[in-house]
Amino acid sequence: MSGPKSRKPLADSVAVHDQVYDAIRQALITGRIAPGVGVSLRSLAAELGVSPMPIRDAVRRLVAERALEINPANKRLSVPSLTAGRLEQLSMARLWVEPELAARAAPHADAALIKRLRELDAAVDEALKLGDVDAYMTANHDFHFALYQRAGAEVLLAMAGGLWLQIGPFMRVVFGRVGADGLVADRHAEAMEALKVQDAEGARRAIAADLSEGMDKMRAAVEAGR
Amino acid sequence: MSGPKSRKPLADSVAVHDQVYDAIRQALITGRIAPGVGVSLRSLAAELGVSPMPIRDAVRRLVAERALEINPANKRLSVPSLTAGRLEQLSMARLWVEPELAARAAPHADAALIKRLRELDAAVDEALKLGDVDAYMTANHDFHFALYQRAGAEVLLAMAGGLWLQIGPFMRVVFGRVGADGLVADRHAEAMEALKVQDAEGARRAIAADLSEGMDKMRAAVEAGR
DNA sequence: CTCCAAAAACTGTGATCACAGTTTGCGGGG
DNA sequence: CCCCGCAAACTGTGATCACAGTTTTTGGAG
16 A cells, blocks of 8 residues: 555465475375385376476475485386485484584574474474374474574575485384384473573584484384384 | 396486486586576576476476575576585585595495595696696595495485585685685595595594685685675 | 286376566667 | 666476386286
């Protein structure tokens, strides 16, 4: 109304291939698509109700992020299988980059962040109580990345996102074998305490411990499952 | 010849989009495409003599690897600009993952690897002497990754590859400002000495020092150039 | 029932076209 | 000379089709 020039260059409309990317990514993170199974462009297209074209874009991106695999022999798509070696490398990488992000975010922690984290942690606990695996995975992911985003480290944040995407399928396997209540979220409280006083090293330690415990459980599950 | 069934399912023919990927990747690593400049699918297609379709696939991959950027406003493509923050994050990440790869590769070092590394290091020196920037970049890249590949750590290797891709444009800027002879390759010799006796920690230190020196020069160049 | 070969279905890849939004270039008025 | 406005060129996106290779299904012979 009163706007002299309603500068609205748009570019708002989210591209279809981005929506497709998010959909597949979510399915991968929550483990809805099991490791080892094959997928195809047209089947995904039919399932999501779009043409194969945006699927192609999204899949290309996911392959680059190693969240999907492409068989070099017949060029067919599949979700990467779980191996002990892969898990070990992913664990080590996460254990380096995520605590670093937490430490960098600590100085920028404010009341709004704490509040948001508390809500997400409550959602985590709620999902654990209900045994809702998908909800737990989503809430846990959102908790970590709401924190990491405050680090203002775009490159490291992208690395963490890629690692989480790759390790998502492992998590589902853990839940399938040991049950969701095998994981405790106490470290989240520890992290929030550190953030309240902007204690970077405390946040680093808390997140490192949180990851370490989770990864240990995954490793045990993978070793037991072979 | 005694093979009962010469199983040869093929799948050899390299896809066009992979060739395109390599071409653009090489152009970025060697810095032939300057940071900040815009590119377009059709212009790349015309330059490489293919249809826009495989370009699209390759670009999608490079965007996922953060080697190319896509302006969220007008969705146009460009090479990411150099910022001190980006360089700092990339340095820190490289300084963690690459020495780790060197240390993991050390136990698997054999005479063939040493020989190959010596050749590549000679190529590095040769390129430095001639002032051939492209040749130096290529040889230096090949030296590092010939070593890293022996680590047998696919996930970490891919991370290192992605980081190198992102930092490539920075290197070219350094050469443009301080000259190629500003960089010494002595650390390569130090690394090879450690590899001869399969000294993992020695290899780790040598590669860390090599990177550290290079990144310092880049940082100085970036700070001086603003 | 077993085994093998032909056919049908499905796979990723690449090309071409249409479309809407953005940028650029050019011309004319002030 | 400056600046505004319109048109042409260019941008990424999505759909559709064709093709070659692979897998799966099918059907018939032994």
